[in-house]
Amino acid sequence: MARILLVEDEGAIAQTIEFALRSEGFTTAHALGGREALRLASGDPFDLAILDVGLPDTDGFTLCRELRRRGDLPVIFLTARDAEAERVRGLELGADDYVTKPFSPRELVARVRAVLRRSGVRASDAGFELDPVGHRIHFRGKRLDLTRYEYGLLAELLRRPGAILTRAQLLDRVWGSERDSTDRTVDTHVKTLRAKLRDVDAAADPIRTQRGLGYSLQVD
Template sequence: MHILLVEDEPTIADIVVHALRTDGFEASHCLTGRDALALARTEHFDLAVLDVGLPDIGGFALCRELRRGRDLPVIFLTAHNAEAERILGLEIGGDDYVTKPFSPRELVARVRVVLRRMHHDAPTAATGFVHDAEGKRITYRRRLLDLTRYEYGLLAALLQRPGAVLSRTQLMDRVWGDAMDSSDRTVDTHIKTLRAKLRDVAPDADPIRTHRGLGYSLEADATIAGTAHE
């Protein structure tokens, strides 16, 4: 697993990189957000650890940029303990939040927890889906889904965090990051066609939930879970 660390304090970065590598991870460190964006164009990362208070691009803005067109779990680091900032970090899609000073061993443990939760290739028992991220294929109730690029991106984003409500803005950033002229109504249109394809496989189930004014989630369903284990 390849971890991207973006931290402008070299002393902290050296300690974190050492802890990650000692625990078996590959780790790359950038001092600035711009360096991280340049590196992310040529390297694949499985998770990013981002300092919120970077000198050039704030950690929250950097998170949005790194996630354009890709699924990337993110853990935020900050020297601040303000509740509002922690909530903002989680609301924009952060997977965890660590306040400085912190234990490097605890951070590594949190990285492992997030990666286990986000592991794409494992069957998602609660929803009856199996996601082959490398092949960009999703199977539902043992049937391979015939998905367009954006339908695949939507379902992959929802599968990454079962039960979590993802706003239209979050989905736009993750799926349509390279199509700046698209509107958030595009999400609704593709959710509709995606639902139709899922109903073709399982007319009795509707795993995608609409949360009025908030967004969409992929919910657990007992019938679907049973199918996943057959």
């Protein structure tokens, strides 16, 4: 079963979560703060991290960025805050889910399973082959003729099939610090990508618009 990294400084909450996860067959490792979490993450890889936003030595958002520098680890945030700004910030960092305290341990386990299912999906299930070394992408066996930014955009979606990537995430990862880039820039490139995919398969529509959020790669 999957290995879960739990970062939570409230002992009673952590014990409840660990009990629920272990009862379902998951392996868990618990850290009270960010430094301990990074130490644990430097060992055997985890399949998912559950991060409390409020930690004694850092915050969950900063810890998420540090963990993501080491690999594409699925993340669920826990927080006592129910403000929209906090949820948006977590999503922009690439969080896969966001759970507000108090919550049901059973619900959290269900969300863990859902995130793991999405992260286990392969881009090849949608007919894509990604070659990051050669900066090439094949679709249905045919190499796509992509611009630099079309390649970067599609590659980001392919790395996390099924997950929603916000426009802000895509701008940051593909266009970086280019000042002229806007949400409209992302939308325009998605439009041209869709056209090139339809040139290969007229019925293909794997890039899905998530209204008010961004885009995801749909797989069968």
